[in-house]
Amino acid sequence: MQERAWLAHYPEGIPAEIDLSRYTSLVALMEQAFAQHAGRVAFNFMGKDMSFAELDRFSQAFAAYLQSLGLAQGDRVALMMPNVPQYPVAVAAVLRAGLVIVNVNPLYTARELEHQLKDSGAKAIVIIENFASTLQQCIANTQVQHIVLCSMGDTLGWFKGKLVNHVVRNVKKLVPPFALPQAVAYKDALHKGESAPFTRPQIGPDDIAVLQYTGGTTGVSKGAVLLHRNVIANVLQAEAWYGPMLKGLLAGGEQIISVCALPLYHIFAFTVNMMLSMHIGGKNILIPNPRDLKATLKELSKQRFHTFPAVNTLFNGLAHHPDFDSVDWSHLKVSVGGGMAVQSAVAKLWLEKTGCPICEGYGLSETSPIVSCNPVAGKAFTGTIGLPVPSTDVILVDDDGFAVHGQSGEIAVKGPQVMAGYWQRPDETARVMTPDGYFRTGDIGTMDERGYFTIIDRKKDMVLVSGFNVYPNEVEEVIAQMPGVLECAVVGVPDEKTGEAVKLVVVVNNPQITEQAIRDFCKGKLTNYKHPKLIEFRQELPKTPVGKVLRRELRQSQA
Known part of the structure; x- marks a missing residue:
């Protein structure tokens, strides 16, 4: 293990290690928050507050309902909501019922959803009605026996709830027709749970909390097994790293308010927005659709807030929006950029317009997610992914897994936040874990003398679109099924808005296969961000002598 050079450059007050014995489970962490902050607002949605006490009461009733279905400890429950x-x-x-969360992207197509439900073996799903038609198309091929159906207006009170549901269903037409006769309405589930007995299970640090699905180099989406202790560790690491900023606000008795625009099914928001905020008694402003920049800014114009975790695309989109100045940015203390590289031009503009620098961090689904971060009090944009957070070792390794010094190498991470492995895929787990317990990230980086890491390339062929992973194999597999496509390859190319964009290079033997025909074919088979933005037709693809497509050559040929 190398000497941790970064510790000498930690901001004052940040510990080298965190105390992992503070909580035995995420349930213990949440229940302490429910008791300690009962009277405080935990979440704000469309102007309606939910207190910690209400969150406690509702979740216990819902936990009792889940147990009444006969679900056993360790069974998986999928959550598919914005x-x-x-x-x-x-x-x-x-979590209180002793079950395992399977976070699902609500924008998934039926094909993508079916894979995740089958792979996880989920027996129940909590889903918002907007995406129920997707579930209807694939549920027969899964083990899902129980459906709880939510609507946008469920928590907004009788009048506003009815109005919001009417607009969502009938005006905006965001709920395609579906038939799931076995589904139970969310409010009915809560009502049933209130009178059902609740049995408190024994939950320990080594129990599974979350299956967080991530793409694979093979194109197969795999579940990163995050134990209770993995997520707890990352919450405490984030708390320690935010320490300098938190201390000042908390000392003044102020409640930390965060903008929750990143989707909660994404591990960054799950850990940093939801779990960290609960732990410190903070409040989250829930933004259901951050791509609607006008609506997002309208919501933020009614609020004051201190922290804003987001991806480069969102910072950029908001900063360029004509309504940007309708928001009071003066209370913003920390803007955390993750999920994709923050561009220096965006960081510069954000600092000019808000007075708050974007503090770039780095993480992965497999690391719960935070690995490293720039100091939150710094004003200068470093272009690096910062320093490893407390209790974390980061090294650079060569292709054989041996540590390298003074040169670039694959970033490998060891710490209490690193996953237990991939769900039921020991071969894939062995491929990414070194014998001494480091997780190989697939990102190539360098480290300077202060311990700051910089990513210079990606070993994997993954394309990063606005913070979302797109795996070329998966897109290629879908397009290769199109009649008339002889062969195809997918690569990532630089894109001003999304960081990277998906480019398809395709060889066809049918002149009727046009760009539009390919785009139409992708609809319903791939989530929108996986669709090729650029399509190039060629006579042949560059290959190695053994016939392997040279994706790197295709990337380099991009003008």
Whole structure:
């Protein structure tokens, strides 16, 4: 193990190690928050507050309901919702019932959803009605026996709830027709749970809390097994790293308010927005659709807030929006950029417009997610991914897994936040873990003399679109099924808005296969961000002598 050079450059007051014995489970962490902060607002959604006491009461009722279905400890429950209050209620309920969360991207197609439900073996799903038609298309091929159906207006009170549901269903037409006769409405589930007995299970640090699905180099989406202790460790690491900023606000008795625009099914928001905020008694402003920049800014114009975790695309989109100045940014203390590289031009503009620098961090689903971060009090944009957080070792390794010094290498991470492995895939786990317990990230980086890491390349062929992983194999597999496509390859190319964009290079033997025909073919088979943005037709693809497509050559040929 190398000497941790970064410790000498830690900001004052940040410990080298965190105390992992503070909580035995995420349930213990949440229940302490429910008791300690009962009267405080935990979540705000469309102007309606939910207190910690309400979150406690609702989640216990929902946990009792889940147990009444006959679900046994360790069974998996899928959650497929945007940022609505039912999400944190369901998260707390699933964990309190001793069950395992399977976070699902609500934008998934039926094909993608079916794979995740089958792979995880989920027996129940909590889903918002907007995406129920997707579930209807694939549920027969899964082990799902129980469905809890939510609506946008469930938590907004009788009048506003009815109005919001009417607009969502009939005006905006965001709920395609579906038939799931076995589904139970969210409110009915809560009502049933209130009178059902709740059995408190024994939950320990080594029990599984979350299956967080991530793409694979093979194109197969795999579940990163995050134990209770993995997520707890990352919450405490984030708390320690935010320490200098938190101390000042908390000392003044102020409640930390965060903008929750990143989706809670994404591990960054799950840990940093939801779990860290609960732990410190903070409040989250839930933004259900951050891509609607106008609506997001309208919501933020009614609020004051201190922290804003986001991806480069969102910072950029907001900063360029004409309504940007309708928001009071003066209370913003920390803007954390993650999920994709923060561009220096965006960081410069954000600092000019808000007075708050973007503090770039780095993490992965497999590391719960935070590995490293720039100091939160710094004003200068470093272009690095910062220093490893407390209790974390980061080294650079060569292709054989041996540590390298003074040169670039694959970033490998060891710490209490690193996953237990991939769900039921020991071969894939062995491929990414070194014998001495380091997780190989697939990112190539360098480290300077102060311990700051910089990513210079990606070993994997993954494309990063606005912070979302797109695996070329998966996109290629879908497009290769199109009649008339002889062969195809997918690469990532630089994109001003999204960091990278998906480019398809394709060889066809049918002149009727146009760009539009390919785009139409992808609809319903791939989530939008996986669709090729650029399509190039060629006579042949560059290959190695053994016939392997040279993706690197395709990337380099991009003008």
